[in-house]
Amino acid sequence: MKHNINNMKRILSFLTVLFISVTMWADEGMWLPALISQRIVDMQAKGFRLTAEDIYNVNEASLKDAVVLFNRGCTGELISDKGLLLTNHHCGYGQIQRHSSVEHDYLKDGFWAMTMEEELPNDKLTVDFLVRMDDVTAKALRGYKEGMSEAQRDSVVKANSKQLIAEATKEGKGLRAQVEALYYGNQYFIFVFRTFTDVRLVGAPPSSIGKFGGDTDNWMWPRHTGDFSLFRIYADKDNNPAPYSKDNVPYRPKKYFKVSAKGVKEGDFTFVYGFPGSTREYITSDAVHYNAEISNPHKIKLRTHRLDAQRKYMSKDQAVRIQYSAKNASVSNAWKKWQGEMKGIRKMNTVEVKREYEKRFREWAKGTEYEGVLERLEALYAELEPYSFANDYYRESVLVIELPAFARRVQRALEKGDDPQSTIDNFYKDYYLPIDKECFVSLVKEFEANIPDEFKPEYFKNSMKQYSTAEAWADDMYANSAFVDAKSLEAGIALVSIAGGNVAEAMNEDPAVRFYAELADFYNNKVFPKYTSLNKEITLLYRDYMRGQMEFDKEKAFYPDANLTLRVAYGKIAGYSPSDAIYFTPSSSIEGIMQKDNPEIFDYNIPQELRDIYASKDYGEWANDKGTIPVCFIATNHTSGGNSGSPVIDADGNLIGLNFDRVWEGTMSDVVFDPDVCRNISLDVRFVLFTIDKLAKNHRLLEEMEIIR
Numbered sequence: 023m024k025h026n027i028n029n030m031k032r033i034l035s036f037l038t039v040l041f042i043s044v045t046m047w048a049d050e051g052m053w054l055p056a057l058i059s060q061r062i063v064d065m066q067a068k069g070f071r072l073t074a075e076d077i078y079n080v081n082e083a084s085l086k087d088a089v090v091l092f093n094r095g096c097t098g099e100l101i102s103d104k105g106l107l108l109t110n111h112h113c114g115y116g117q118i119q120r121h122s123s124v125e126h127d128y129l130k131d132g133f134w135a136m137t138m139e140e141e142l143p144n145d146k147l148t149v150d151f152l153v154r155m156d157d158v159t160a161k162a163l164r165g166y167k168e169g170m171s172e173a174q175r176d177s178v179v180k181a182n183s184k185q186l187i188a189e190a191t192k193e194g195k196g197l198r199a200q201v202e203a204l205y206y207g208n209q210y211f212i213f214v215f216r217t218f219t220d221v222r223l224v225g226a227p228p229s230s231i232g233k234f235g236g237d238t239d240n241w242m243w244p245r246h247t248g249d250f251s252l253f254r255i256y257a258d259k260d261n262n263p264a265p266y267s268k269d270n271v272p273y274r275p276k277k278y279f280k281v282s283a284k285g286v287k288e289g290d291f292t293f294v295y296g297f298p299g300s301t302r303e304y305i306t307s308d309a310v311h312y313n314a315e316i317s318n319p320h321k322i323k324l325r326t327h328r329l330d331a332q333r334k335y336m337s338k339d340q341a342v343r344i345q346y347s348a349k350n351a352s353v354s355n356a357w358k359k360w361q362g363e364m365k366g367i368r369k370m371n372t373v374e375v376k377r378e379y380e381k382r383f384r385e386w387a388k389g390t391e392y393e394g395v396l397e398r399l400e401a402l403y404a405e406l407e408p409y410s411f412a413n414d415y416y417r418e419s420v421l422v423i424e425l426p427a428f429a430r431r432v433q434r435a436l437e438k439g440d441d442p443q444s445t446i447d448n449f450y451k452d453y454y455l456p457i458d459k460e461c462f463v464s465l466v467k468e469f470e471a472n473i474p475d476e477f478k479p480e481y482f483k484n485s486m487k488q489y490s491t492a493e494a495w496a497d498d499m500y501a502n503s504a505f506v507d508a509k510s511l512e513a514g515i516a517l518v519s520i521a522g523g524n525v526a527e528a529m530n531e532d533p534a535v536r537f538y539a540e541l542a543d544f545y546n547n548k549v550f551p552k553y554t555s556l557n558k559e560i561t562l563l564y565r566d567y568m569r570g571q572m573e574f575d576k577e578k579a580f581y582p583d584a585n586l587t588l589r590v591a592y593g594k595i596a597g598y599s600p601s602d603a604i605y606f607t608p609s610s611s612i613e614g615i616m617q618k619d620n621p622e623i624f625d626y627n628i629p630q631e632l633r634d635i636y637a638s639k640d641y642g643e644w645a646n647d648k649g650t651i652p653v654c655f656i657a658t659n660h661t662s663g664g665n666s667g668s669p670v671i672d673a674d675g676n677l678i679g680l681n682f683d684r685v686w687e688g689t690m691s692d693v694v695f696d697p698d699v700c701r702n703i704s705l706d707v708r709f710v711l712f713t714i715d716k717l718a719k720n721h722r723l724l725e726e727m728e729i730i731r
């Protein structure tokens with residue numbers, strides 16, 4: 023009997039292990055906070071100790087009130103009762119750069135406001151708090167009747183949305199709202215935000231910490247980047263949003279995160295709360311194939327040209343390095359991600375796996391309302407492909423050449439009677455003509471070689487004939503355009519004005535304006551209409567296909583694709599094996615920074631102070647149990663672009679890290695999630711505390727945080 027019971031126990035515990043290991047790994051998904059009660063049992067089973075109401079509650083303060091959309095593209099979180107905001111270095115990069123000059127190079131040396139008076143205001147920086155989100159599917163479709171055309175349905179939804187938005191924003195300062203389609207329009211949610219615009223820069227480490235490893239380490243594990251910066255939200259005396267004023271006071275948030283300095287270990291529960299931008303988890307095999315095998319390879323090649331030109335001049339001149347640092351980082355970022363994504367999709371065999379799935383779906387769909395949906399999608403994709411290709415190519419080549427785009431923008435502003443002066447100043451501040459001219463040559467060559475004639479305007483074909491080489495065309499344009507520098511632009515404008523001419527009209531003759539205008543007009547009039555109408559039909563079919571997938575696969579928990587709305591992702595701290603015979607452990611430390619440190623290489627040349635601190639082991643209270651300073655960790659949370667700066671939260675709702683990246687082998691998670699290798703990369707919050715304390719010596723900031731020791 024005893025024997026039997028023991029056996030029984032063994033079997034049971036084996037079953038539990040099996041059950042746990044299966045569910046433990048099911049970490050795919052970005053869930054809507056308002057519906058988190060549907061996931062909370064699973065979250066709690068994995069270690070979370072709070073409730074659904076702690077995550078999202080409209081009546082009382084909840085964690086959502088400490089999470090913000092930063093600059094409409096990143097996430098940030100509140101970490102003090104005085105509006106102190108933590109986000110990534112790369113999210114605050116533009117602001118840090120704008121305050122920098124060769125004399126005060128905050129990118130290079132870092133910036134630390136030692137008092138509130140020293141905190142730096144930023145033009146056009148926004149922080150949005152989510153006030154609430156509601157399912158408004160029925161309201162958005164009010165008045166829609168079976169049999170209406172899609173155009174009619176669209177206008178019903180538009181009109182209803184307008185009204186819903188007006189209602190949602192009529193009371194209270196700084197409110198804005200948007201109605202978003204989820205699951206391709208099977209569901210509608212309204213998101214109401216409160217926007218603050220007086221947001222000041224408080225601190226940033228030197229780029230040699232905040233961007234340590236640069237684009238070499240970007241999207242990679244092991245990682246040692248101290249990717250954080252600090253801002254502060256200011257409000258009027260009544261704690262309401264207000265434009266910048268020196269009379270504004272620090273915002274008092276409803277909720278802020280306590281910071282846990284207790285450390286993390288493999289297996290710990292983690293929860294990322296933020297704004298992922300865009301995923302495409304439910305698309306067909308054809309769409310994945312186009313993405314991974316056609317579009318990505320071409321876009322990668324085009325960006326390689328631009329990066330080559332940038333790097334060549336940036337390495338020679340510090341002023342050019344500052345000018346092009348942000349541009350370079352953003353070109354390089356997607357360039358590298360697409361390469362990982364392609365590789366991951368191939369490794370997962372996603373095209374084949376989806377084809378297999380589609381076969382079964384078709385079988386199942388026979389005789390249902392979903393019969394034929396996939397066939398129609400397939401036909402539409404075949405029709406779309408040349409248009410997608412031309413569109414992608416145009417956007418990654420001729421459209422991104424700086425001079426023509428700028429010239430046309432100025433001309434347009436004058437045409438409309440707007441003052442272009444700030445556009446002009448901003449442009450020349452960060453413009454280096456030799457880089458742009460080289461880009462012109464290589465991008466025009468690629469456009470010429472890869473785009474079929476039907477997608478080239480006559481103007482382009484004639485110019486290629488006239489100049490015979492892209493180089494000759496570039497020589498002419500970059501010698502004769504009035505836009506090549508501020509002086510000649512000013513002189514050109516003055517000349518026309520004195521003669522009593524119309525400046526905007528005269529500018530039409532400028533070769534740079536003409537280049538942009540001719541290409542844009544052709545694409546806007548001859549390519550986009552077809553491209554957008556096909557895409558519209560496709561999206562429409564996806565509404566059915568999405569619903570069909572949900573009915574076909576009833577066991578599966580579906581989550582809506584990311585669309586820059588607030589989401590919950592949860593998982594655990596875990597290492598991974600990127601390839602045979604390699605296993606990566608999940609935490610990195612300052613030891614790794616020292617191993618990579620190299621004064622000869624720009625991206626690995628750490629500040630001397632950090633070397634000194636390392637030598638003296640002056641880590642204060644921030645060392646871990648091994649006596650070293652933790653830097654980054656990886657976990658199984660499903661994140662995407664936009665999740666940068668998201669709080670990483672422990673089982674008790676305290677802040678343990680700051681999300682900033684994904685591992686390269688897992689970048690296909692926007693299309694397909696592989697629990698074995700998809701890992702998000704976070705900065706350990708203890709590294710933030712250590713840097714503020716020992717490097718910045720900015721103790722006032724530590725004092726205003728609530729640190730759990």
Ligand code: ARG
Binds near residue numbers: 236240663666
């Ligand atoms: N890969 C991260 C993200 O997608 C970080 C990008 C910024 N860093 C860089 N080295 N470019 O935003």
Ligand code: GLU
Binds near residue numbers: 095664
């Ligand atoms: N670095 C990305 C961002 O800026 C996050 C990384 C990712 O794409 O997951 O949002």
